[in-house]
Amino acid sequence: MLEKTGIATREQIEKLLPSPGRRAEGPYAVMECFQKIPCNPCSTSCAFHAILPMDDINDIPSVTPDKCTGCGACAAVCPGLAIFIIDESKGGGTGTVTLPYEFRPLPGIGETVKAVNRAGEVVGDAVVTRVLPGKKTKTPLVTIEVPLSLVHEVRFIRCEAHQEEDPSVADTLREIPAPPQTADIGEQDDEVVICRCEGVTLREIRDLIREGYTTVDEIKRISRAGMGPCQARTCGPLIAAEIARMTGEPLGSVAPSAHRAPVKPLPIEFFLGGDTE
Amino acid sequence: MMYETDLVVIGGGPAGLMAANTAAGAGASVLLLERDRHLGGQLIKQTHKFFGSEKQHASERGIDIAALLGDELKSLEDRVTVWTHATAVGLYDDGVITVDYDGTYRKVRPKRIVAATGASEKFLSFPNNDLPGIYGAGAVQTMMNVYGLRPGKRVLMIGAGNIGLIVSYQLLQAGVSVAAVVEGLPQIGGYAVHASKIRRAGVPILTSHTIVRADGKESVESAVIAEIGSDWKVVRGSEQTIPCDVICISVGLTPLTELLWQAGCEMRYIPALGGYVPARSDRLETTVPGIYVAGDAAGIEEASAAMVEGHLAGLEAALSLGCGGDGCEEERADCLKQLSSLRSGPTAEKIRAGLSCAHGCQTPKRRDEHA
Amino acid sequence: MENRRITDHPILDFSEGEVIPFTFDGKPMEGRSGDTIASALHANGVKVLGYHFKTKRPRGFYCAIGNCSSCLMVVNGQSNVRTCTEPLLPGMKVETQIDRGVPDDV
Structure with missing residues (x-):
């Protein structure tokens, strides 16, 4: 799920939560960091040593809920923006979620915003109760009040001003006209440009390979693909891949074109000036 | 006129800046060549916070790291010369680099080279x-x-x-x-x-x-x-x-290695690293003595690893010239440790497999034997 | 015309630069200090920088850092200028390129 969609599952989230007793006591950090990646600022930023030091920088952060004060220092430095501060202790059927929000405009305190879940869906309204502008980190932390039932769902907000610019993508996808029948790419290869500089199409490259030209250099000399101003930086790997595909040779045994100075075209005039030695 | 210097660093991105800073800090004279009009390479457009640990500036944004490394370079300006809008257009058997420096043809003969030329988009x-x-x-x-x-x-x-x-x-x-x-x-x-x-x-x-x-x-x-x-x-x-x-x-990057091909470095096709990369020792020296490689040119990785590679390549180049003093052994060991820790997780499995194919070459003895 | 300049950004500060006048195929346009030729054209809604000399297909920039050469244009009479990295200067005469380019003193 997470690795296909970017959305963590309920089971993954539930494993992160402290005991019901601790949750009733006050704010706590939830680290939605499920993958071993080389990163440790959360553990080095915690003044209360609530996040275990990492023996291996790839370790998944481990929070000691009894030491965590829910201060949010880790949420402000997390490069993955994966830490949220949850407070279920307020009573009155609501709780707060503090989330990193690096967008403009920043909402104001008291403003009603759309509460959005991990899948980007609006699940209700929320009132902004605190905004830490994050002058130094440039990662503002926005606290919103939501019904208790949503504190483990809501992970993003949408402000009115932002909403106009960014219509729900799901809606646009639904408007899509009937899909055209895809023609085989073989019929369209006149429209596939391999060498942008010299305007060489996939059809020309394929024709040459069929004729028996199976090195990048041969194809370059005949078609000029790779001889333009970019010197095969853009098309070289594509030509090699097409040769490998059509001949069945492994890509590593398709020799790249020869590399000679200069790496970019220069006017003759250039070589006449400057250092003459 | 031939420009002579201890070390030329080709490329002013994360790897190149670290290489120049380290080598100059160790006492080598350095010429840094940057194709663009400003230093920083691709760091200048990275607005997100970096991963890694404090040593690789984790949690800072790439754009701020570029400024930081640039400031460090400025503090070393008595040993570092920076040419911006300068493209290394050729690298020859005799170690001479030809440069298009703001439209003027220049030749440079360094004792050592760090190629930190980065990558291009597929x-x-x-x-x-x-x-x-x-x-x-x-x-x-x-x-x-x-x-x-x-x-x-x-x-x-x-x-x-x-x-x-x-x-x-x-x-x-x-x-x-x-x-x-x-x-x-x-x-x-x-x-x-x-x-x-x-x-x-x-x-x-x-x-x-x-x-x-x-x-x-x-x-x-x-x-x-x-x-x-x-x-x-x-x-x-x-x-x-x-x-x-x-x-x-955004289908990946491929190392920019034209100059290393020209220099005659042994190149190996390693898909896990983005394409052809130079064979090198674990201290980043290629098969052509005195030519080191660092950053994406050595294989596509995160910028944090590029910075550490730049550090290591700059250090090795300086040490081979007899520069550096106490603590260099520890510095080298620390770089190697940082690299292995950045690459130790499951997300770096491919990188590890790729590197095991790229490393392990024997660099022949260099001609000058300066060290 | 759509405004492509970002004015309010959460991380970056884009201050209003100095106005730089130039022409594109004879049409007066304005860029800002810090612009390259291609970025100024992009800000003015210009996507087609040329037509390929062989395929006649429209061309825009692709890499924006001087690698791919998809952005070549005629600038002040000189062909094959990499507009994605060439700074915009006041009064530049920028033109669509439709051929391989001709020497500028012919």
């Missing part, structure tokens, strides 16, 4: 792939984060590696809508945290999907995407048309 073949409005992911980042321009109104992103996911997020930050991220593999290639942050902002990530074609008269007006089966063929009837004015191609 292109993709599909009908109408050359339509205006189809940009590389790096181009979209440059437009937005360097020139302050929205690339368009609605973007279709091709590729769910870290770059595709990060650029999608940056598009949203710039007020551009992202129709979807399309990924050919059955799972997201980039970090899950990057995927989650665009998913909750409403961007669908469509794995096992591909772009079938782009359409538009003078520029992109829509794209057709479709599901692909386990045989890598389009599933008939799964095609859908996505209205969009920009298609962003």
Whole structure:
């Protein structure tokens, strides 16, 4: 799920939560960091040593809920923006979620915003109760009040001003006209440009390979693909891949074109000036 | 006139800046060549916070790291010369580098070279792939984060590696809508945290999907995407048309190694590292004595690893010239330790496999035996 | 015309640069200090920078960092200028390129 969609599952989230007793006591950090990646600022930023030091920088952060004060220092430095501060202790059927929000405009305190879940869906309204502008980190932390039932769902907000610019993508996808029948790419290869500089199409490259030209250099000399101003930086790997595909040779045994100075075209005039030695 | 110096560093990105800083800090005279008009390489468009640990400036944004490394370079200006708008156009057997320095032809003969030339974006073949409005992911980042321009109104992103996911997020930050991220593999290639942050902002990530074609008269007006089966063929009837004015191609990078080919370095084709890379020792010296490699030119990796490689290559080059003093052994050991820790996790499995093929060459004895 | 300049960004500060006048195929346009030729054209909604000399297909920039050469244009009479990295200067005469380019003193 997470690795296909970017959305963590309920089971993954539930494993992160402290005991019901601790949750009733006050704010706590939830680290939605499920993958071993080389990163440790959360553990080095915690003044209360609530996040275990990492023996291996790839370790998944481990929070000691009894030491965590829910201060949010880790949420402000997390490069993955994966830490949220949850407070279920307020009573009155609501709780707060503090989330990193690096967008403009920043909402104001008291403003009603759309509460959005991990899948980007609006699940209700929320009132902004605190905004830490994050002058130094440039990662503002926005606290919103939501019904208790949503504190483990809501992970993003949408402000009115932002909403106009960014219509729900799901809606646009639904408007899509009937899909055209895809023609085989073989019929369209006149429209596939391999060498942008010299305007060489996939059809020309394929024709040459069929004729028996199976090195990048041969194809370059005949078609000029790779001889333009970019010197095969853009098309070289594509030509090699097409040769490998059509001949069945492994890509590593398709020799790249020869590399000679200069790496970019220069006017003759250039070589006449400057250092003459 | 031939410009003589201890070390030439080719490329002023994360690896090159670290190499220049380290070598100059150890006492070598350094000439840094940067193709662009400003230093920083691709760091200057990285607005997101970096992963890694404090030593690789984790939690700082790439753009701030560029400034930091640039400041360090300035503090070493009595030993470092910087040529910006300077492209190394040739590297010859005798170790001479020819340079287009702001339109003037210059020749440089260094004792050592660190090639930190970076990478270029891979292109993709599909009908109408050359339509205006189809940009590389790096181009979209440059437009937005360097020139302050929205690339368009609605973007279709091709590729769910870290770059595709990060650029999608940056598009949203710039007020551009992202129709979807399309990924050919059955799972997201980039970090899950990057995927989650665009998913909750409403961007669908469509794995096992591909772009079938782009359409538009003078520029992109829509794209057709479709599901692909386990045989890598389009599933008939799964095609859908996505209205969009920009298609962003983020299907990976390939190391820029022309100069290393010219110099006669042994090159190996290692798909896990993005294509042809130079064979080298674990201390980053290629098979041509005195030529070191660092960063994406050595194989596509995260910028944090590029910085440490630059550090190591700069250090090794300086040490081989007899520069450096106490503590260099520890510094080297620390670089190697940082690299192995950055590469120790499951997300770096491919990198580890690739590196095991790239490392382990024997560098012949160098001619000058200066060290 | 759609405004492509970002004015309010959560991380970056894009201050209003100095206005730089130039022409595109004879039409007066304005860029900002810090622009390249291609970025100024993009800000003005210009996507087609040229037509390929062989395929006659429209061309726009692709890499924006001087690698791919898809952005070549005629600038002040000189062909094959990489507009994605060439800084915009006041009064530049920028033109669509439709051929391989001709020497500028012919």
